[in-house]
Amino acid sequence: MADYSLYLVTGRHLLSHGKVYAQALEEALQGGVTVVQVREKDLDTLEFLEIARQSKALCEKYKVPLIINDRIDIALAVQADGVHLGQTDMPVHVARSLLPPGALIGVSCNNVEHVKQAVHDGADYIGIGAVWSTTTKRLTSPVVGVRGVGTLLDALDASNIRTVAIGGISSSNLLRTLHGAISSSGRRLDGVAVVSDIFASPDPFSAAKRLRDIISLHNNHVLQQRSLTEVPSRYTPDGIKSGIINIMRLIRESSPLVHQITNVVVTNQSANATLALGASPIMATAPEEMYDLSRIPGALLINFGTVKDKEGMILAGQFANDAKKPVVFDPVGVGATQFRKTTAAELLGTWQASVIKGNAGELAALAESNEVQSKGVDSVGSGFADSASFVKALARKERCIVVLTGPTDWISDGDIVVRLDNGDKMLASITGSGCMVGTCIATFCAGANLTDTGDDGVSNMFAKGDMLLGAIGGVVALTLAAEAAAGRKDVFGSGTFLPALIDELSRLTSDTVRDKANIQVL
Numbered sequence: 249m250a251d252y253s254l255y256l257v258t259g260r261h262l263l264s265h266g267k268v269y270a271q272a273l274e275e276a277l278q279g280g281v282t283v284v285q286v287r288e289k290d291l292d293t294l295e296f297l298e299i300a301r302q303s304k305a306l307c308e309k310y311k312v313p314l315i316i317n318d319r320i321d322i323a324l325a326v327q328a329d330g331v332h333l334g335q336t337d338m339p340v341h342v343a344r345s346l347l348p349p350g351a352l353i354g355v356s357c358n359n360v361e362h363v364k365q366a367v368h369d370g371a372d373y374i375g376i377g378a379v380w381s382t383t384t385k386r387l388t389s390p391v392v393g394v395r396g397v398g399t400l401l402d403a404l405d406a407s408n409i410r411t412v413a414i415g416g417i418s419s420s421n422l423l424r425t426l427h428g429a430i431s432s433s434g435r436r437l438d439g440v441a442v443v444s445d446i447f448a449s450p451d452p453f454s455a456a457k458r459l460r461d462i463i464s465l466h467n468n469h470v471l472q473q474r475s476l477t478e479v480p481s482r483y484t485p486d487g488i489k490s491g492i493i494n495i496m497r498l499i500r501e502s503s504p505l506v507h508q509i510t511n512v513v514v515t516n517q518s519a520n521a522t523l524a525l526g527a528s529p530i531m532a533t534a535p536e537e538m539y540d541l542s543r544i545p546g547a548l549l550i551n552f553g554t555v556k557d558k559e560g561m562i563l564a565g566q567f568a569n570d571a572k573k574p575v576v577f578d579p580v581g582v583g584a585t586q587f588r589k590t591t592a593a594e595l596l597g598t599w600q601a602s603v604i605k606g607n608a609g610e611l612a613a614l615a616e617s618n619e620v621q622s623k624g625v626d627s628v629g630s631g632f633a634d635s636a637s638f639v640k641a642l643a644r645k646e647r648c649i650v651v652l653t654g655p656t657d658w659i660s661d662g663d664i665v666v667r668l669d670n671g672d673k674m675l676a677s678i679t680g681s682g683c684m685v686g687t688c689i690a691t692f693c694a695g696a697n698l699t700d701t702g703d704d705g706v707s708n709m710f711a712k713g714d715m716l717l718g719a720i721g722g723v724v725a726l727t728l729a730a731e732a733a734a735g736r737k738d739v740f741g742s743g744t745f746l747p748a749l750i751d752e753l754s755r756l757t758s759d760t761v762r763d764k765a766n767i768q769v770l
């Protein structure tokens with residue numbers, strides 16, 4: 249069976265200045281390309297044939313399958329291993345009847361109907377794309393996005409058709425692509441097809457090798473995760489409490505930076521909550537400062553209560569992923585408008601969140617579920633019938649920790665579900681308590697990021713440290729502080745509750761966490 253993991257699509261016109269086709273192809277093969285497709289859009293048949301012959305000789309030398317784009321005649325003439333067909337090219341059954349038995353046939357797919365048709369037609373593999381925007385080809389359909397690729401993979405059912413993603417893939421987004429493109433049943437891509445990142449490079453060997461190394465890193469993480477059959481002992485209720493206490497200590501000792509792009513309503517109280525926990529807040533939104541901030545240890549919170557600063561949000565998340573800093577996403581009111589939904593999809597399609605936090609209405613909107621409705625930033629009704637299953641499924645789909653807030657808080661990493669029963673109804677009487685939960689989670693994730701423990705999950709490719717513990721810690725801290733504040737004699741209503749809440753965040757002790765945190769692991 250062909251290895252589709254690093255599928256190179258060539259294009260002579262893309263060659264870097266001074267590069268010769270055969271030389272570039274050989275360097276790419278030496279760098280670890282596993283399939284080659286010759287794609288020439290404006291060559292005469294004779295020139296195309298010559299390029300295909302050269303490719304065939306090199307592919308044979310490196311024992312890599314050769315695919316020809318569109319042209320069955322050229323594929324037959326050079327005895328290529330197969331062809332790649334677009335939606336307006338020759339139908340699969342006609343190509344099959346012309347090609348020798350066992351020839352590989354690939355089909356381009358941009359939507360679920362294409363995928364179903366390709367499976368029905370008996371294609372060997374599909375090229376899903378464009379996954380990112382690209383300048384190599386003029387696109388006639390919208391980009392699919394990494395989360396969209398997951399939706400197309402869902403349509404494959406039990407078929408053993410192979411899959412590659414194509415379009416704009418480079419070493420800077422490859423990990424995000426491999427990690428994020430997953431179906432709800434856990435089906436992943438078999439590979440990625442890359443054009444310019446390899447073939448336009450002045451050094452195709454290094455470009456291919458860089459991609460190869462990222463693919464190996466990803467595959468190793470997947471294998472590691474599959475071998476985790478038992479819940480690690482640190483995820484018993486007592487283990488979680490010890491983990492939270494350790495993170496609290498680290499925050500107070502090291503005061504990590506918690507960079508927050510948040511909304512005008514809660515900026516001040518969020519900064520004060522961060523300080524109260526012992527960390528250092530910075531509320532910065534300008535795209536120009538995102539790189540510098542991403543170099544400082546800590547975490548990033550992206551809260552779009554008042555959706556602005558999209559450019560800064562995109563850059564900040566990308567730089568944080570590169571620096572393995574946690575990204576906590578609080579899609580406030582995402583169900584309220586189409587603009588918010590589109591923005592959330594764009595952000596989640598660009599970077600990998602470490603934690604997504606929302607109320608039932610927000611998370612239902614993100615999951616495209618009709619079970620719970622929103623009104624503005626509030627959730628309507630009593631929530632999900634089965635919150636545990638919901639958070640688990642969403643965590644699997646979004647490939648991160650999901651926190652569902654409400655009278656009971658539910659947290660999952662896609663395997664474990666944690667139920668938290670602390671808090672006080674006074675939290676509902678002040679504005680921005682949900683946003684403060686996001687801030688506390690980001691602060692605890694910043695603390696968790698200072699440790700190297702918990703380095704056994706795929707999510708650690710994007711953020712060092714135990715993000716599940718970080719998320720639980722943030723919720724526990726805020727809800728225990730709320731209980732303490734609500735019980736104080738000097739608290740008479742929402743006006744006195746908010747400052748008391750900030751005070752109690754700073755006064756939170758290990759004993760309170762040990763004695764009062766109400767944690768169940770399901």
Ligand SMILES: Cc1ncc(COP(=O)(O)OP(=O)(O)O)c(N)n1
Nearest residue numbers: 317332333334335356375376414441
């Ligand atoms: C692996 C892979 N996937 C998709 C394409 C795109 O093919 P097509 O839609 O036929 O467009 P052109 O490449 O012909 O412009 C591909 N070539 N390879």
Ligand SMILES: Cc1ncsc1CCOP(=O)(O)O
Nearest residue numbers: 378382384415416442443444
């Ligand atoms: C051929 C093709 N089909 C969909 S996107 C694309 C071009 C991808 O090129 P690049 O990898 O340079 O973005």
